[in-house]
Amino acid sequence: MSDRWIRSLKKRRSLLIGINIAGAVLLGVIALAGTKGDAIALVSDKDTSGTLRDELRDLESLTAADPSSENVASLASTYLHAKQPGLALAALNRYADARGPEVSLVHARALYANGDAKKALDVIEGLSDTCATGACPGWIVAKTATDRAFFEELVNSGIDDAAADPAGAQAAFDRSRREISLVGIR
Numbered sequence: 001m002s003d004r005w006i007r008s009l010k011k012r013r014s015l016l017i018g019i020n021i022a023g024a025v026l027l028g029v030i031a032l033a034g035t036k037g038d039a040i041a042l043v044s045d046k047d048t049s050g051t052l053r054d055e056l057r058d059l060e061s062l063t064a065a066d067p068s069s070e071n072v073a074s075l076a077s078t079y080l081h082a083k084q085p086g087l088a089l090a091a092l093n094r095y096a097d098a099r100g101p102e103v104s105l106v107h108a109r110a111l112y113a114n115g116d117a118k119k120a121l122d123v124i125e126g127l128s129d130t131c132a133t134g135a136c137p138g139w140i141v142a143k144t145a146t147d148r149a150f151f152e153e154l155v156n157s158g159i160d161d162a163a164a165d166p167a168g169a170q171a172a173f174d175r176s177r178r179e180i181s182l183v184g185i186r
Contacts, residue, residue, distance in 0.1 A: 052082055063091070069100035076106045085113035101127060101136040105143060112151065115161035121151035149176035 056078055063071040072095040079088035088110040092103065104127040111120035124147050131141045153172035154162065162169035 052078070056082065063095065067095045067098055069098040069103045072098035073100070073102035073106045076103075076110060080106070080109055080113055083113075085110045089114060101130060101140045101144075104130070105140055105147070108147060108151070112162070115163060117151055117154040117160045117162065121148070121155050124148045124151055146176070149179050152176070153179075 056075075059071070059075040059078055063075045072091065076088040076091045079085070079091060088106065092098075092107050092110060104123055108120045108123040108127065111117075111123060124144060127136075127140075128144050128148055130136065131144055136144070150173055153176040154160075154169060157168055157172050159165050159168050159172060
């Protein structure tokens with residue numbers, strides 16, 4: 001091998017080592033500058049009041065310690081109130097062993113809020129069947145009937161995500177309330 005070729009290899013090697021060192025230093029600077037040490041809240045200040053954030057924190061702790069159907073339903077419902085249907089669905093999936101009419105009702109509401117009226121209708125129909133056996137309190141029977149009528153109107157109108165068609169969703173809501181009031185008059 002010639003001396004010229006060896007000197008060329010040494011120069012390239014030195015150049016590559018220098019580039020690697022510069023890259024490592026740059027990554028270190030970026031890593032140090034990019035960390036602040038604070039956790040990012042899942043539910044931001046814009047989404048909720050301080051009271052609701054405190055309630056969520058308390059419900060999360062309570063549900064982790066005691067995942068009863070009442071606690072799971074309360075947690076998921078509070079996430080819905082905070083306009084976080086994805087977190088509500090995640091909590092319901094996390095505590096899938098929690099069963100009961102309250103959990104099914106919140107599950108249907110979370111699916112609807114997440115833009116899936118068809119699945120919400122399926123869940124509410126299952127709950128309606130359960131309530132037909134007398135296993136539900138009166139308020140859940142009434143809420144199930146109104147939600148079922150609304151979800152049926154949405155699905156029959158071809159609307160799966162109410163946010164995508166607010167006018168159509170409002171019309172479906174109005175029709176469903178007319179249907180419920182006619183049933184109530186009979």
